[in-house]
Amino acid sequence: MAKTILAVDDSPSIRQMVAFTLKGAGYEVTEAVDGQDGLNKAKAKSFNLVLTDQNMPQMDGITLIKTLRGLPQYKSVPILVLTTEAGDTIKTQGRAAGATGWLVKPFDPQKLMDVVKKVIG
């Protein structure tokens, strides 16, 4: 049974890259265009991992994480924040919101796969 991943990012190119990479590695990937869309999709179906960008229209990544953590079915699902900011602010916020880890953009597909493998195998 393929592991399912929800990839939330407002950038189509990043989304496409993430989805392509992870699908190639045998995961099942659902894409969402922003935090709100991500939340709706996360509610409709459960995932083994959520990857989310921080800066997005409608709902940002941190809010999405906080909201997801408030849902019983997402209490313990790993959530990774993709961030372009190397500074600690987002990391601190991500940790406070309940994220499992972070991944700094830009990243290459190999790194993404390594990280995802470490989290959900």
Place this chain on the structure above:
Amino acid sequence: MSIDMSQFYQVFFDEAAEHLAAMETLLLAIDLQAPDPDDLNAVFRAAHSIKGGAGTFGFTDITEVTHILETLLDRIRKNELALRSEMVDAFLQAGDVLKSQLEFHRDGTPVDEAAVASICATLHQLSGDAPQEATPAASAPVAHAVGTPDAQGHRYQIEFRKLGKVKLTPLLDELARHGTVTMSDEKKNGSVSVVFDSTIGEDELWEMLEFVVSRKQVSVTQTAAEPADVADDDGFGFFDDAPGVPAADEGFGLFVSEEQLKADREADDGFGFFADAPGSEQLGKAVEPTPASAASAPPPRPSPAPAANAEASSIRVNVEKVDQLINLVGELVITQAMLAQTTAQADPVLYENLINSVSQLERNTRDLQEAAMSIRMLPISFVFSRFPRVVRDVAGKLGKQVELRTIGEGTEIDKGLIEKISDPLTHLVRNSLDHGIESPEKRIAAGKDPKGTLTLKASHQGGNIVIEVSDDGGGLSRERILSKARERGLAVSDQMPDQEVWQLIFAPGFSTAEVVTDVSGRGVGMDVVKRNIESIGGRVELSSVPGSSTTVTIRLPLTLAILDGMSVAVQNEVFIIPLGYIVESLQPAKADVKTVAGEGRVVSVRGEYLPLLALHSILNIEPRTRAPHEGILVIIESDGVKAALFVDDLVGQHQVVIKSLETNFRKVPGIAAATIMGDGRVALILDVTALARMARANDLSTVSA
């Protein structure tokens, strides 16, 4: 597994171009006094997204520019800096530079490196009236984290306080030479905190520090070299129970958590890893098996169709495919016309069903044709959207105040026309700004609002698209145009009607501007505009009220592929005259046709003498009749010149599918294109503009009876 990133480039290019366009629109609309935070956020996000994509796909030059841009935007959106108009200018320029960089990566168009450097400098300088650390801090992890941290070395936590005017960058550079510097907390009440991994001893470090700052300003704590940051340098990591937990995993980052993750995984198959971070105690410390959520979740269904995305409601298709479709529909229209012609001769009683089906087919074909054509149609806002920027830049350069109004942006127009109309329109807009709208002082003196108005208006009128560029400026000066025309040796008279005077502007090299500016006025202009528009089957008209307005009206056919035409016959040959050029058709009285010695024939139409062109003699065909009063005269008008085209018969009015003669055969003077008629015969479409030019060549319009 290596992945070819270039397959994602196109999406990134399209996306970045959309972001840039959105950014420009937002910036142009922004209110400097009270910028809308949502707009600022949107601009920031656009820059941010471009940067993220560019970084991921390895376009470092784009990343560099967007990084500086983003840093400045971020400060503005956080209200650390006030938005100023020169910033908006710089942002717009940065957008242009990014656009050219994108083009470079897309098609290899060279980038103006000087422009890139200058915009970077400008942006740096604009963010320069901020604390100096901001910029180096943002780039520090990139700039300094080059060396590999030595596991045997020391980790220092260095806190700088109350720095005042002290610049940290040189010191950080110096430190970077001896190890790895990572900025951690920037600007917490003016202090900067730095993590320094190095093999040098604490004393040595102090020596370096005291060279720049006093001991009061800095504190150093030595911590265990923490592999956590190795992972950090690698660009990802996991939040752990507490900061600074000694890592058990020697090699690669803080994968204490990795083990824990693994444990979690094995324990409950529910894939949980509790980030026991501050503020998330409710998550509990223990690994809770997650009932129902993942472990016993129903087998994953295939991901929902992307149709759910708003974006998926449109698709990007190669234009060639659309053109091919339209071409095929064109062929279908012809086939249908052939069928219709054949069934028209069939006995309606015997073949009632067939006739009904064919008429149904005709309706369906027409609908299909319209639907196919509409694929190529785009709202004219695609062209109009560039003008707020043009108006802003040009008006700013000329010191004029201009408000741009656009009306009817939703009017749809063929994609091919959009590409061709955009240059002539830009020219007209610049002309209006330069020559039309006066300076604020002049306007006040004339009792007008100091702010001029430039209006772009698009609408459908019959089978045409009408685009108007109008300004409320000084209008055209009849006297100046006439005197300029005389200077250039054109045949003019003071009695000429306004309409003809305005037409003089379209003569090659004609400019009435007193001063040549770098905006317009070099006299390369209206003639080119006119030629470009006529080449796509359009017409340009000009009207002006002295002292109050000038309006240029462009009429374009709805599409380049289908034409409304009148078919005429000379003997057995059928020709098509584009309907837009036809004024009227008549059969002249014998007495109305006169021959002027050596110059051909003219015909009097309600007192106006028009040159008579016999189609049979132009195309060298044997006609049914050589006497105009036995045939038909079609009065055509192009470029304000009228002529009477003598043909044998009018056949009827049709919508015809244009087939290029040049691609299938070669260019023939006097013939614009060809089409296939319902009976399968080829009919030539006449080039009315060329015919009118022939008439003008032996201009007979001044001959009087």
